[in-house]
Amino acid sequence: MKSEVRIGISGWNYAGWRGVFYPKGWPHRRELEFASRAFNSIELNGSFYSLQRPTSYRHWYEETPANFLFSVKGARFITHMKKLREVEVPLANFFASGVLALEEKLGPILWQFPPNFGWNEKRFREFFQLLPKTTKKAALLGRRHDSKLKTRAWLKVKCNRALRYCVEIRHVSFLVPDFFELLREFNIAFVFADTAGKWPYAEDLTANFVYCRLHGDTQLYTSGYSDRALDWWATRLKLWRKGQQSKDAKLVTAKRKSEEHDLFVYFDNDAKVHAPFDAQTLVRKMK
Numbered sequence: 196m197k198s199e200v201r202i203g204i205s206g207w208n209y210a211g212w213r214g215v216f217y218p219k220g221w222p223h224r225r226e227l228e229f230a231s232r233a234f235n236s237i238e239l240n241g242s243f244y245s246l247q248r249p250t251s252y253r254h255w256y257e258e259t260p261a262n263f264l265f266s267v268k269g270a271r272f273i274t275h276m277k278k279l280r281e282v283e284v285p286l287a288n289f290f291a292s293g294v295l296a297l298e299e300k301l302g303p304i305l306w307q308f309p310p311n312f313g314w315n316e317k318r319f320r321e322f323f324q325l326l327p328k329t330t331k332k333a334a335l336l337g338r339r340h341d342s343k344l345k346t347r348a349w350l351k352v353k354c355n356r357a358l359r360y361c362v363e364i365r366h367v368s369f370l371v372p373d374f375f376e377l378l379r380e381f382n383i384a385f386v387f388a389d390t391a392g393k394w395p396y397a398e399d400l401t402a403n404f405v406y407c408r409l410h411g412d413t414q415l416y417t418s419g420y421s422d423r424a425l426d427w428w429a430t431r432l433k434l435w436r437k438g439q440q441s442k443d444a445k446l447v448t449a450k451r452k453s454e455e456h457d458l459f460v461y462f463d464n465d466a467k468v469h470a471p472f473d474a475q476t477l478v479r480k481m482k
Contacts, residue, residue, distance in 0.1 A: 198436055198455040201264055201302070202478050203234035204470045205408065205463040206241075216471040231259040234474060236266065236302060238408075238461040242294070243268035243307070249293030249349035256297050264302035266406075266459060267294055275309045279318040284341050286325055291337035291348035295330055303359040303406055303459055305386065310394065313368035316377065323360075323381040331355040361386050361406040361459075365394040375399045375448045389428075391415050398431070398444045404457040405435045409473070411464040419469030420462075422476070429480035432458055 207230040213221070217229055230237060239255070241247055255265065270289045273282045294301065327333040334350040362378065363386035378385055378401035385399055387407045391414055409428070411418045420428070434441055438453035460477065462470035 199457040201236035202460045202474055203236040204474055205238040205461045209465050212468050215468045227258045231263050236264045238266040240268055243271050246292040248346050249296050252293035252296035256300055263300055265297055265300055266302045267304050269304055269306040274306055278312055279322045287336050287339035288344050290333040291340040291344055293349045296349050303361050305361050307363040310365040313366045314374050326360055329355050363388050367395045370395055370447050372448050375401055397447050399446055399448050407460040409462045416464055417466040420473045425477050
């Protein structure tokens with residue numbers, strides 16, 4: 196089975212994009228409709244800041260075409276505030292909030308950790324053990340939600356599907372073999388995050404898919420990617436898709452055997468409307 200390539204944007208509701216990426220006069224309520232026809236995947240950001248509602252997830256599901264995928268950013272309450280301490284109930288709240296209403300359009304779930312949170316093997320192993328491997332197990336976990344869920348829980352699962360997870364770190368202490376081996380043990384992808392050199396970067400393949408977040412080439416969130424920079428990413432992505440590495444790969448651990456990898460790439464350099472156009476250029480370069 197040929198691997199998938201999903202290239203898109205992180206979020207879609209940006210005032211500065213109106214009249215630039217979105218046609219002039221295009222209704223705000225139809226921006227997802229437009230963006231989901233331009234890209235085959237979008238990363239949901241709102242779920243990071245607060246629990247969303249099942250009605251929102253259902254609306255997003257209905258607004259997007261067949262074979263579209265959403266990646267979903269996990270709650271910062273779990274990663275930034277609790278820092279993985281006693282997170283079973285918050286995790287239940289997250290899965291009960293409507294994430295499962297995306298059904299077959301639910302792609303990888305991203306857990307992003309703050310710059311002041313370093314590698315802690317015990318906490319990460321316990322967290323990875325808590326993560327449900329399938330949508331049915333996620334629904335079972337969701338039953339343990341508490342009153343912080345402000346709406347009725349969504350625990351319906353029409354078809355049991357495997358769940359995928361990835362981790363984005365921002366502290367240099369994670370760049371040790373033990374962390375990458377733990378990711379491999381649980382088939383969790385290490386996020387290749389381009390942060391204009393601000394936070395740690397490595398290219399170790401740790402799961403059966405690759406997840407990239409491109410936050411800006413030379414300036415975080417604001418700079419676009421030159422044609423040359425996008426060629427660099429396209430060359431690497433084509434190798435990663437085959438489970439291979441470039442000769443100058445930045446690795447913490449030894450290379451693994453080649454195998455097909457699905458690709459998920461999201462541009463987060465939205466501040467000056469670079470993201471959608473950079474994503475469209477990369478799509479062309481991957482053909």
